[in-house]
Structures are given as structure tokens and as C-alpha cells.
Amino acid sequence: MFLITINYYHIPDMEKILRYFSVLAMVLSLSVASTAQTRSSGGPISQNQEAFNVHYYDISLRVAMDQQAISGHVDLYIIPDADTLTKIELDLVEEYRISYIETGGRLAGFHRAGDKLFVYLADPPPAGESFRVRVAYSGKPPVAVRPPWDGGFNWSKAPDGTHWVGVSCQGEGAQLWYPNVDHPSKRPDSASINVTVPEPYFVASNGLLKSVYDHGTGFHTYRWKTRYPIHTYNINISIARYKTFEKPMTLGDGSTMPVVFYVLPEDIEKAEGLVDMAIDMLTRLGRYYGEYPFSSEKFGIVQTDYLGMEHQTINAYGNRFNYTRINGEEFDWLLLHEMGHEWWGNKITVTDWADFWIHEGITTYTDALYLWDRFGPEAYHAKFDDYRRRITNRQPVVPGEDMTSAEVYNLDIYYKGAYFMHSLRFLLGDEAFFETLKAFATDESRTYSNYTSTTDFRQFFELHTGTELEAFFDLYLYTTDLPQIEIGQTAKRQYQISIPNISFSMPMDVAIGGTVQRILLGPEPVQVTSPDPPVVDPQNWFLKSDN
Incomplete structure (x- = not known):
């Protein structure tokens, strides 16, 4: 996610938060309440969910935009850790009606307990072997009152009056629209997203578009697939009468990757400018963190009616081409911030939301680093002057262990996290800092299907620089103390x-x-x-x- 500023230099998350609080009273007075408002993801994982992994989701849904409803099924491919698994605990909000659950060619028993769905297995499957569970369901998803901060579906209308649908659920989790294990430590290694909509609507999603099936009845099914590990909240769909603008980006090995923008028809003439910005940003960030992490699929942007989100390979973009100007040159702060998450959050990720700052703080640092790279030290330091004014210091950046997204999410995981990286850079010196940061971002044992943590991040920097950093990390990340000169x-x-x-x-x-x-x-x-x-x-x- 992101923050925003309203100053000369945009800070990609502050305005978002300021706008949120400025309309909080209005939101609370709305007669239509979003049940997503009190939900969150993460926290202590149950013993049952710890005992298995969903390695692949195959999602097949029909979206009825006039009725603001969805229906279909999700196939979950599950690998148990032991041969004693007799039930599986899934997360799916209680708004949906379960039609049936099937596994092994037989209907399975189940029961609901709030937003929990418990499925009973007649025969425990063998440990280490994949088996399939199909959950068929339908209903009206929670409506996003203030996306993406208060997530759900937004059933918007494009300027021409046609449907414009988006989904955002980072804080509340993917339970808002499909059954899953809603925990940051439980990412699948791949996913398929198959969505049926009426012509001429287009569905943008993660990975590559494998096919579009024409039912011959005025409906098409868009079949997408990603073969990279992915957070469940990052699996996403956007629906509108999109036009596609695409340019190839040349990679380090000479091959090319598509940079694609799914844009509303009335904004198609603006698409090339944004895609050109994206290619420049990808090139610059690649120098610090290694090449774009999902190059065998795409870097995708989809125009949304909410501000944005780092959905993997299909970043939500709702900044309406409101570019920031520095020294007479323009760039899009939102595009930059969500792109940074492709490294910090999507390729490099944590198992516990307590370490959320690694996603948000280092990405917010990346926003400033881009200014250093493109506009020089003055723009970089001006950015941190602004960041410093945003820091509340009300709780530690890392406030504990086994935390939910709601317990951790606040301004300081962005700004104090970014400022910590700024200070670490000075402490170590540019050469050691940037070499170690890039080594971390390209380390196979800490990326893609693997995870990291604050402790792991510190130990990696200590090993590679020969500098004892525990007291420094403790001061700035685990306490609210600040040095008194x-x-x-x-x-x-x-x-x-x-x-x-x-x-x-x-x-x-x-x-x-x-x-x-x-x-x-x-x-x-x-x-x-x-x-x-x-x-x-x-x-x-x-x-x-x-x-």
C-alpha cells in the first residue's frame, strides 16, 4: 500500500491517510456499513492452518455487476504436513452462501463459525501429497467504503457510465472474496484466475492471460495464470471496458518483457506517457535491487477507481495522471511506490505483520532513493525532511510478534521505517549499504518462496558489513526512544x-x-x-x- 503528501514533493502515503481521517466522520455516518471494517489478517496462526499448505488456487468466478454479486468455485490444492489431517480451516467471510464442498469425488461436510469455514475430510490424505478441495459459493461481497484502506469490492461507474469494478483487501485479507488461508506466511506458489463477464468487458489480473473463452452467449471467460509465489491478498481482478497499451522493455540479458497498461478508453492517449515512466522507473530501481522480479510474466498497471495497491504484476493505479513536477520534470509518485513493492512486499516478504515495515518502510525509502537517482541529493533530503514531520512515534515500528495487520498498520511503518533505512545508509556508508541491500534483494534464500524478518534483515547486514547493528535496530525499530544529544x-x-x-x-x-x-x-x-x-x-x- 502507499501514503501521500500534499507538499512540493509527494510522499506516497500521507495524503491517503489524511484523506481517510478527513472523511472518517462521514464514513461512519453512512447507512451502508462495510463488514470489512473490523476485519484483519495475520496474527497467531491456528494449529490446524499451520499443519497444511495451499500451494495452488484455481479461482473460477462469474461477476454479476448489475447485482453486485459473485458466484462460482475455488479449487484449493493442499499439501498436509502429516497424515493425520482430518479437517481444514479456511477463511471466508460469512456473507457468502456455500453451495457445496467436494474433495476426492465426494461431498465433504463443513460448518461455519463467523468468517471461518471448517471442512471435514473423510479420509486423512497422505502427508506431502497434494489433494484438491473445491468450495462452491455465491453472494454479495463486502463493499469497500473507502478503498483501499477499508477494502472490499468497489462497484463504480466509468466516466461513460459503464461498469468499473475493483477489489482491494490487503488489510482485511482475501477472505473478502474467496476461500483461502489468510496469513502472510501461507502464500501459494502459483494461482489461476478465471473470471466470466459480459461482452465487451475486460478482466485484468495477475500473471499472463492464457486465453479468452467465448461462451457464445454474450459472455467471455478470461483465464489468467501466475507461476510465482504470491500473497493471497495480491491475487486480484479489475473489470472495465479497458483498452490495452503495451511496450516491450529490454532486460539485462537482451530479452524483452511486456510493460502493459489496462486503461479506460477515454484515457488511452495518456497511456504511453505512463508506460514510458514505468520503464524508466523499472530501470532505475533495478540498479539498486536487481532486475524486476516477475520478468517472465509482465509489469502490469490497471486503472482503478481507488488510489492504488501493489497487486503482483498488475499494480492498481488510481492517481488520475496527477504527476509530480521537480526541476521541470514529471513523474508519478503512486506508480513509483506500488512498483517498489514488487521487490519489497512481493518478491521479498515477511511471515509476520509485525515486520510490515520491511514492505512499507523500505518501499517508502525507495521513493526517496528514486529522487536521489533522478534529481539528486537536494530532492532526496527534502523528501526526508517531509518524512520526518510525518512520524508519530506512538508505538515501536516492530510492536511485538504474531501481529495482525490492524495492530501494526500506522504511519510509522512507512515514514519511520524509511527514515531508519536513511540512517542505516549513513551509518554504513554508501558503498557497503547499497552493495548489501542489493545482495539481500537478490538472495535466493530470502526471496520468492522464502521469507524474511527484521532479525534476518539485521543479521544479513551484520554478516555482509562486519558491523554490529543489534543496538541500532533495537533503538529505532523496537522502541520509541530517540537519541538525546x-x-x-x-x-x-x-x-x-x-x-x-x-x-x-x-x-x-x-x-x-x-x-x-x-x-x-x-x-x-x-x-x-x-x-x-x-x-x-x-x-x-x-x-x-x-x-
């Missing part, structure tokens, strides 16, 4: 500087007279000679209690 004059032109509330030392720039010196500061006072009181960290590389 103390400067005392001991004699004429003599000063001592210390940071008494930390237990370690870290390098900081100190402006002394007309020069800047890098000094190791910590709890023990350091003596300096200066005609004027020294200024610690004049460029604000670090969050401190006085800034």
Missing part, C-alpha cells in the same frame, strides 16, 4: 558532546566552525574545540529527540 560548554571554545540515553556509539556529522567532521558519538562525552556551539547532524541523517 547533549552539548555542554566546558571552557572558552571548548564543548563536550554525548548521547547519554543510548548504550552504543554511532558516527554523526558535527558542524564545527566552518567545517563538518564525522565523530563517533555515544554515552561518553567527546571534547571538541569550536568558536561557536557545535551542531550535531546538520543534515538530519538521524531521528533525534530534538528534530
Whole structure:
């Protein structure tokens, strides 16, 4: 997801939050309430859900846009850890009616308990072997009152009056529209999305479009498939009378990848400009994080009636071509932010929402890094000046373990997480920082089907740089404490500087007279000679209690 600013430099998440709170009273007064508002994903995983993995979802749905309803079935291909599995626990909101559940050619018993669906298996399947469970269901999905923050389906109308449908469910989970295991640690290794709509509507989704089946009755089924591991909330559909604009992007090995924009007909003339921006951004980010992670499928953009979301290979785009201008040049902050998530969130992902900052904070750092790469240090530092003003510091960035999305989601996983990366860059120096960051982003043991965590991230940086970082990580990520800089004059032109509330030392720039010196500061006072009181960290590389 993203944040936004309304300042000279856009901060891709703040305006989103500000808009949310500015209309909160109005939203609460609406007579049609979204049942998604109190739902979240993640948290402690049950013993039952821990005991199996859904490695493949095959989703087949018909979307009735006039009725604002869906119907169909989902085939879940499940591998049990042991041969004692007698039931499976799935997540699916209670709004849907279950028609039947079938496995092994036989109907299966089931019961509902709120948003939980329990399926009973007549014979425990063998451990390590895949078996299929089909869940057939229908109903009206929760309506997104304020997408994407309060998710669900949005049944919008395009400017020409035709249907324009989108789905967003990062916070609440994919349980809003199909049965699944709604936990960040339980990603499938692939998925198929088959959606039937009336002509001439188009369905945009993840991966590659394998075929379009004409039923001969005025309906088409769009068949998409992705062969990459994917978060269940990232499996997504958008429906409208889209036009397709596509350009090839040349990759490092000389092959090409499609960069595709599914755009409303009235905006087709604007499509090329956005796609050109995307190719430039993909090239720049690739220098820092390695090549775009899903190059065997596509980088996709789909125009939506909500602001945006990092749906894998089909990023939602609702910024309405409102570009940011710096030094006379334009770029789209929303496109940039959601693209950054293709690395941080989609390729590199966490098992516990407690570490959500790795998705959002490093992507928000990427927004500033792009400015450094394209516009130079001044734009980069201006971005962090703005970030600093957005930080609330009300709870630690990593507030515990086994957290739900609702318990963790707040401004600081974006801005304080990004600022932490900004400080880590200074602490390590550019060469070590960027080499290690790219090594992490391209490490096979931490990407795609594998997972990471804050502890793993720290240990990787310690190993690759030879720097002890635990105290630094603890200070900025696990507490709300900030360094308190103390400067005392001991004699004429003599000063001592210390940071008494930390237990370690870290390098900081100190402006002394007309020069800047890098000094190791910590709890023990350091003596300096200066005609004027020294200024610690004049460029604000670090969050401190006085800034």
C-alpha cells in the first residue's frame, strides 16, 4: 500500500491517510456499513492452518455487476504436513452462501463459525501429497467504503457510465472474496484466475492471460495464470471496458518483457506517457535491487477507481495522471511506490505483520532513493525532511510478534521505517549499504518462496558489513526512544558532546566552525574545540529527540 503528501514533493502515503481521517466522520455516518471494517489478517496462526499448505488456487468466478454479486468455485490444492489431517480451516467471510464442498469425488461436510469455514475430510490424505478441495459459493461481497484502506469490492461507474469494478483487501485479507488461508506466511506458489463477464468487458489480473473463452452467449471467460509465489491478498481482478497499451522493455540479458497498461478508453492517449515512466522507473530501481522480479510474466498497471495497491504484476493505479513536477520534470509518485513493492512486499516478504515495515518502510525509502537517482541529493533530503514531520512515534515500528495487520498498520511503518533505512545508509556508508541491500534483494534464500524478518534483515547486514547493528535496530525499530544529544560548554571554545540515553556509539556529522567532521558519538562525552556551539547532524541523517 502507499501514503501521500500534499507538499512540493509527494510522499506516497500521507495524503491517503489524511484523506481517510478527513472523511472518517462521514464514513461512519453512512447507512451502508462495510463488514470489512473490523476485519484483519495475520496474527497467531491456528494449529490446524499451520499443519497444511495451499500451494495452488484455481479461482473460477462469474461477476454479476448489475447485482453486485459473485458466484462460482475455488479449487484449493493442499499439501498436509502429516497424515493425520482430518479437517481444514479456511477463511471466508460469512456473507457468502456455500453451495457445496467436494474433495476426492465426494461431498465433504463443513460448518461455519463467523468468517471461518471448517471442512471435514473423510479420509486423512497422505502427508506431502497434494489433494484438491473445491468450495462452491455465491453472494454479495463486502463493499469497500473507502478503498483501499477499508477494502472490499468497489462497484463504480466509468466516466461513460459503464461498469468499473475493483477489489482491494490487503488489510482485511482475501477472505473478502474467496476461500483461502489468510496469513502472510501461507502464500501459494502459483494461482489461476478465471473470471466470466459480459461482452465487451475486460478482466485484468495477475500473471499472463492464457486465453479468452467465448461462451457464445454474450459472455467471455478470461483465464489468467501466475507461476510465482504470491500473497493471497495480491491475487486480484479489475473489470472495465479497458483498452490495452503495451511496450516491450529490454532486460539485462537482451530479452524483452511486456510493460502493459489496462486503461479506460477515454484515457488511452495518456497511456504511453505512463508506460514510458514505468520503464524508466523499472530501470532505475533495478540498479539498486536487481532486475524486476516477475520478468517472465509482465509489469502490469490497471486503472482503478481507488488510489492504488501493489497487486503482483498488475499494480492498481488510481492517481488520475496527477504527476509530480521537480526541476521541470514529471513523474508519478503512486506508480513509483506500488512498483517498489514488487521487490519489497512481493518478491521479498515477511511471515509476520509485525515486520510490515520491511514492505512499507523500505518501499517508502525507495521513493526517496528514486529522487536521489533522478534529481539528486537536494530532492532526496527534502523528501526526508517531509518524512520526518510525518512520524508519530506512538508505538515501536516492530510492536511485538504474531501481529495482525490492524495492530501494526500506522504511519510509522512507512515514514519511520524509511527514515531508519536513511540512517542505516549513513551509518554504513554508501558503498557497503547499497552493495548489501542489493545482495539481500537478490538472495535466493530470502526471496520468492522464502521469507524474511527484521532479525534476518539485521543479521544479513551484520554478516555482509562486519558491523554490529543489534543496538541500532533495537533503538529505532523496537522502541520509541530517540537519541538525546547533549552539548555542554566546558571552557572558552571548548564543548563536550554525548548521547547519554543510548548504550552504543554511532558516527554523526558535527558542524564545527566552518567545517563538518564525522565523530563517533555515544554515552561518553567527546571534547571538541569550536568558536561557536557545535551542531550535531546538520543534515538530519538521524531521528533525534530534538528534530
